[in-house]
Amino acid sequence: MFNKTEEKIIELLNSLASSFILVYKTIISCFMKPFETNLVIYQMVGIGLRSLPVTILTSFSVGMVLALQAGYSAMYVFNEPLYVGTIVTFSIIKELGPVLTATVITGRVGAAITAELGTMKVTEQIDALYTLGTNPVKYLAVPRFLACITMIPILATIANIFGVVGGFVVSRYKLDIPSTVYWTDTLDFLKIDDFFHGFIKSVFFAAIIAFVAIYKGFGTKGGAEGVGKATTQAVVTTLVLILVIDYFLSALLVALRIG
Amino acid sequence: MIKIENVHKHFNENYVLRGVNLEVKDGETLTIIGGSGSGKTVLLRHIVGLFLAERGTVEVDGINLGAVREHELHEVQKKIGFLFQDGALFDSLSVGENVAFGLRYMNLSEQVIHKKVSECLMHVGLAGIESVRPSELSGGMKKRVALARAIARDPKYMLYDEPTTGLDPIFSDVINELILDLQKNLKMTSIVVTHDLKSVYKVSNRIAMLLEGKIIETGTPDEIKNSVNPSVQQFINGSSKGPIKLKIKEYQE
Numbered sequence A: 001m002f003n004k005t006e007e008k009i010i011e012l013l014n015s016l017a018s019s020f021i022l023v024y025k026t027i028i029s030c031f032m033k034p035f036e037t038n039l040v041i042y043q044m045v046g047i048g049l050r051s052l053p054v055t056i057l058t059s060f061s062v063g064m065v066l067a068l069q070a071g072y073s074a075m076y077v078f079n080e081p082l083y084v085g086t087i088v089t090f091s092i093i094k095e096l097g098p099v100l101t102a103t104v105i106t107g108r109v110g111a112a113i114t115a116e117l118g119t120m121k122v123t124e125q126i127d128a129l130y131t132l133g134t135n136p137v138k139y140l141a142v143p144r145f146l147a148c149i150t151m152i153p154i155l156a157t158i159a160n161i162f163g164v165v166g167g168f169v170v171s172r173y174k175l176d177i178p179s180t181v182y183w184t185d186t187l188d189f190l191k192i193d194d195f196f197h198g199f200i201k202s203v204f205f206a207a208i209i210a211f212v213a214i215y216k217g218f219g220t221k222g223g224a225e226g227v228g229k230a231t232t233q234a235v236v237t238t239l240v241l242i243l244v245i246d247y248f249l250s251a252l253l254v255a256l257r258i259g
Numbered sequence B: 001m002i003k004i005e006n007v008h009k010h011f012n013e014n015y016v017l018r019g020v021n022l023e024v025k026d027g028e029t030l031t032i033i034g035g036s037g038s039g040k041t042v043l044l045r046h047i048v049g050l051f052l053a054e055r056g057t058v059e060v061d062g063i064n065l066g067a068v069r070e071h072e073l074h075e076v077q078k079k080i081g082f083l084f085q086d087g088a089l090f091d092s093l094s095v096g097e098n099v100a101f102g103l104r105y106m107n108l109s110e111q112v113i114h115k116k117v118s119e120c121l122m123h124v125g126l127a128g129i130e131s132v133r134p135s136e137l138s139g140g141m142k143k144r145v146a147l148a149r150a151i152a153r154d155p156k157y158m159l160y161d162e163p164t165t166g167l168d169p170i171f172s173d174v175i176n177e178l179i180l181d182l183q184k185n186l187k188m189t190s191i192v193v194t195h196d197l198k199s200v201y202k203v204s205n206r207i208a209m210l211l212e213g214k215i216i217e218t219g220t221p222d223e224i225k226n227s228v229n230p231s232v233q234q235f236i237n238g239s240s241k242g243p244i245k246l247k248i249k250e251y252q253e
Ligand SMILES: Nc1ncnc2c1ncn2[C@@H]1O[C@H](COP(=O)(O)OP(=O)(O)O)[C@@H](O)[C@H]1O
Pocket: B011, B014, B016, B034, B035, B036, B037, B038, B039, B040, B041, B042, B043, B250
């Protein structure tokens, strides 16, 4: 009836429509009783504990390498390492804190959500939930969504702190910049808006991670192999979406004079 | 009573159900037989609201599942126990929590739930394993726990999707006895999907055969055994020769 291209387009439109329906249903269900508070807390703790070490490690390393690069580049141009604190802090707080945290958590949490929900789907556990009178969106999607959207911005904030501290360690002990200079460079130019700029972005990234992971999990087909495929797809889709949307969000926030 | 009228369902080019008509009377045990991939599971799923009919109607006690809201559907679902083919136990929950799951939404006290759970587990011969995780159970035990979960809400109807497939002959018979027991003692109306003929003759009051998206014949076990329909004869004799051909297309995916 249709040729291959048309079929692909129809398929794409279908999945777009069904993903928007899922987003809509999940958000609506957040406000409907009964509130599954225990499940939300359980997910929040799970996400927090699972991601905290890796978040700290990556942000600390990135802070260090940023200071190193900024320091040596400045020395090359000005003969001394100027504004290292400023460069590190702005890069981390507005960009790398949120984006790197989101990236790492996509692999850690997003993948786990898709694999878990996908397994539940192919073993008919989600259908069993439904026939026992439970709404899968309410019981499975909402707690994961709420946990992501609260914990990921918190983790990004923690990443900001460790990134700046990582930058400090390199500035102080490798570049021999006095502590007061680093911290003055850091704090003098920083406005609360810069923090919000990154924070707001990480809320959006959290929503992307949660929705893609849940959508791919619920849509899993074809046994254990299908779970593997869905998980890979979820991770790749999330990463691409985060990096693409990052630009537009940043531009929008700048236009709104937030950071 | 469950009344299925002219139900159609397809997936892309795969027209699975093409006008199924079937009635299940209260108190009887009806068995649906048919080859793998003939749509038996798809048909069962329509009865519990997991699929909605594209055309035709599914009525449970006079309620048309395609025309009600979600909470009304959940009310109907409370009357129906569904034994999934592979059990579909929640592997993040213990056995006890699994069995209790459907009871949590019925405004019962913790005490009542607790008692009900141990009763149901006793019924399937697994008393006292509440705290065990599903992953620690064998296939047969999983199926029995799943059965306990399905009967916990005292459903009026029980749907069994291949309850004995993958079990050894002795375990199969244990399950068959359980089905008979529920039917006799709890007066449940049952629909059993299976291609295990021994099980069919043991538990059925009536048999229906699904072929090419339609119910081609219904009757008592004796009527089915003596059916003049060559497809029915081929199936119950387990012969590769006859009008039913394997559809190779299905295996191409
Ligand atoms: N959710 C689904 N999506 C696509 N195809 C499906 C789905 N469920 C079942 N089918 C197809 O419907 C046909 C009947 O499946 P099923 O009812 O499971 O057969 P069985 O009689 O062995 O239980 C099969 O060809 C199967 O591939």
